[in-house]
Amino acid sequence: MTVREILKMGDARLLRVAQPISDFDSDELHLLVSDMLDTMAAANGAGLAAPQIGVDLQLVVFGSAARNPRYPDRPLVPRTVLINPTITPLDEAQEVDWEGCLSVPGLRGAVPRYSRIRYTGFDQYGDPIDRTVDGFHARVVQHECDHLLGKLYPMRMRDFAQFGFTEVLFPEISLAEDD
DSSP states (O other), rough: OOOOOOOTTGGGGEEEEEOOOOOOOHHHHHHHHHHHHHHHHHOSEEEGGGGTTTOSSEEEEEEOOSSSSBTTSSSSOOOOOEEEEEEEEESSSSEEEEEEETTEEEEEEEEEEEEEEEEEOOOTTTTTEEEEEEEEHHHHHHHHHHTTTOGGGGOSSOOOGEEHHHHHOOEEEEEEEOO
């Protein structure tokens, strides 16, 4: 429907804790989901959270049916609409890997995340979602759900020596960046 403006780090709205959604399968919600999917696709994002477009609701979208030019070597993640999510780590194991963010354009950082998680929530129709995932899929979900808590990935980083401009760190993919 509409490509929305993505807020950038420094905007105070990105630091708010999002509110739960109680009205499923509404015209308003379907329009918001459509706008978020369009916005994510236009920016070549792996995911997008409602707070990133200034909407203070617990809603994230992620995944795609095709390779993402910003993450060309990563496995596909099923396109998902996730509302009111809960994430449960399945053990204490964590992996550190590179992340980018549409709200932190042009930069990448090495971020620790749980390796295996279970996430639950609802789709836009109010149908329950319950998945156990690992790897890149788990990373994307944790990253997007952090936005619902007012957290951006640099807040999770442990070593700022592993933080920099995508064009310097990964020149082979910087041409695909639309940041």
